Amino acid sequence: MNNFLSTVENVNNAVNGFVWGLPMLILLVGTGILMTCLTRFFQISHIRHWISNTIGGIFKDSHVTAHTKKNDTQISQFQSLCTALAATIGTGNIAGVAAAIVSGGPGAIFWMWIVAFFGMMTNFSENVLGIYYRRRNERNEWCGGAMYYLSDGLGSKPGCRYIGSILAVLFSIFCIFASFGIGNMGQINSIAVNMNTAFGVPSIVTGILLMILAALVIVGGLKRIASVTEKLVPFMAIIYMICAIIVCLVHIDQFGAVFTSIIKSAFGMRAVGGGIVGSGVAMAVQWGMKRGVFSNEAGLGSSVMVHSSSNVREPVVQGMWGIFEVFADTIIVCTITAFAVLSSGLVDLETGTVISDQVSTALVAEAFSTVFGKFGYAFIAIAILLFAFSTTLGWSQYGSKAFEYLFGRKNIKFYHIIFVVFIVFGATMDLTLAWDLSDTFNGMMAIPNLIGVISLSGTVMKITRNYVQRNILHQNIKPMLSAIDDIQELHERELRKKLENDEVETA
Template sequence: MLEWITQINNAVNGVVWGPAGLALLFGTGLIMSVRTGFFQFRKMGYWLRHTIGAIFTNKDVTAHTSKEDMAISQFQSMCTALAGTIGTGNIVGVATAIVSGGPGAIFWMWVMALLGMMTSFSENVLGVYYRRKNEKGEWSGGAMYYLTDGLGAKKGCKQLGKVLAVLFACFCILASFGIGNMSQLNSIAGNMNTAFGVPTIVTGLALMVVTALIVIGGLKRVAAVTEKLVPLMALFYIAGALIIVVMHAGNIPAAFGAIFKGAFNLQAAGGGALGYGISQTITWGFKRGAFSNEAGLGSAVMVNSASNVKEPVHQGMWGVFEVFADTIVVCTLTALVILTTGVVDLQSGAVLANVQDNALVGQAFTAAFGSLGPKFIAISILLFAYSTTLGWSHYGTKAVEYLFGTTGSRIYKVVFVGMTVVGSTMKLGLAWDLSDTFNGLMMIPNLIGVLALSGTVVAITKNYLDRRVKGLDIEPMWSAFEEYQKQEEAEAAAEEAAQRGQ
């Protein structure tokens, strides 16, 4: 039975994360970059000022909403989104890319991230534009809604939009238990056991209690935790990685040289674990880059849509920053830690130390920090992986809510909490593979929606820049759609009341 499941999963995975799937992901990022005039480069100073820069200059970005307002702040939405994306992929995923595709794979991770910035931007713009409030007053947004209300509004596409939305929600729920829960908890428990001797069952029970207190409390509680946890974990890991890179500063030019030469060298992966040449270098760079920052998967948009912003482009710019922080900053530092410490061959990516690629970063930290190295990595993975669990708990909740309503989401949260113990104590080889596949399956309906609604993204972006940058006195596009939504809700309420009266 397991062998049969594995064969089917490998076949599906080969499609969604094969040349066709990666071409769709790359192509969407390229198309959205071209159609928005390469907004991520042309307006780089602007989006940096209005995201990370605004944290220090605009108190509205970090101010908490009132108890009555179920939305979260822009800063909280960014932290929760980063909580979901910054995870073991930033540590283990980078090492796997280097070992399997050579140092040049890092270059293609950058390429995927630079284009993925506009995929993430587009997802967030559509997420905020098409979001709606549930019966509890919370914002609900994501691919489910822009597939249903956006793609579904196009002539002849109503049924298609609905089917794709349901498929996306189903894949998201399955992925939330795999990559968002059990796989992350398994990594935490294993590393805590290795570094500190903590039994896996103890780690699982402790995290189950903590998860119950946070997740069952709803998004505002999750956001309150992630806004403290994410900056802490990022600074902790970045500081440790920078210390190592500075200690080996003399090797930095050689490391970057290996990345750029390996990106186009036909023998780049010739001595690596797989050694398939430049095609594998590009494939592993694209695959691990997408897996790390999740641009195109449609996951992070579900929490970005819960922000208290009115302007879709504002939240779109946070999407650009999230990809930048995840891949260009954190993944690059991990790559430099590996490439400057001598644990791999700079030409091929072949491991020189006698360790598996999933322990490669730990070996690099051990070389610099001695016995503290494994402990540092164990704590980093605890913070990274657990924050991913918190982020994905919201994604799964919103997917269940779309399919079954808020009652179903409450049941989901209880099951999600219980699975933390299961994930901490079981062997998860197949679970990792299945999680990878479900992530890829989420990507396909989401990207169809983004491409189909690319004109809407362009129009909203132009409308925003005309008003906010050029100073034109025109009506915001979001206000017109907001009125349309209110009218639809009023008509639906009247129809429901009429049916009750009968």
């Protein structure tokens, strides 16, 4: 067994070095920069609009949170967000942030922010394309994602038919493997390690219990997953945020030094005796970007598979939920986690050296323990349990959609069985190898997706401009809602009916 794991680790290291090399990072950030420019900095220029229509809409528009009927296979906009956040707000926000600080220094947090800022528009573009190219399957469920805009979008361009189809198949294969890495074994392993450390629960027991719980939810399909996550995600996020903010407030006198350390470390300005010490700019950039993508998943093309099942009709509306998803995950949750760790005296803010012997989630737990004592360790263990388990539920849906694309709807149960069984393997794996595998599958999945987003960037720009002209500038022009004529006509009629109903209610 040890020889097998050693072989897997060696192969993974070779592949990881390729997919997370300089070209990949340029492609990742470059795509976000491109989409930001083409949409005229939509995340800033229309910030009031997207906030009002996402988190603001929860409080003023019943359509955002209203559940669909029992026989309706769609889910609400809020459910799609919660399911997507369930998959993104996970160990990346706790263990991932700690790993970034340990390996890349405080400066890694700055590069996480940069990735998130441009990643907002990458996620936006994925969602816009996902809604625009989605279709119905034989059970009348929406099917959307990178595989569809690669095959139908890129594939419709002259001379690109086979390229689009090949990339769609590759994306689906990588997505299935990623669902076992980032979405299953990496998450479950973090739960098992923390439950064993905090409460002495054997890893195999944790694995079996989580396997049973996951099976009960996953077998119910997307609507049951969405029903669970819309309750679990807001609860766990709010509780975690409150406790993390308390830690930050107790150490608020350190905030100036923390922010200074992040900026200096990001640009290699931590000099001692004339020489740069610590991990340096390259490590800060690399780890900040890797952990940033692991956390918010912008560029992977993963969450769009859930967003495409929303009952929304406007591609840009679901795109705005993509912006909020990255904002909430990285700019808010990851930042607060980072400040809690850096302000707790566990890191030398002058050199960026981690003083504590703890790593990964244990480092965050130690930061919480400076305020809450032993409860801090127990709280992080429970937070990891909820965060990581919800991530597993979300990723089971991503893998299901990729599996459906390759093998058809009727064979999904086979994927579900394998996915659930791998939960036990994840609980007993080495944590380092689990993280490394997740990194590799992340990168491999992102490559075909980003090629699709870049090749269809003009389409995203046209759809966004069309939306802005109609909904912000109030121009009377034909909407761009779907690449499929029948769905386009149907959505147009639905929008007209909604407009008429709104006018009646206003009158």
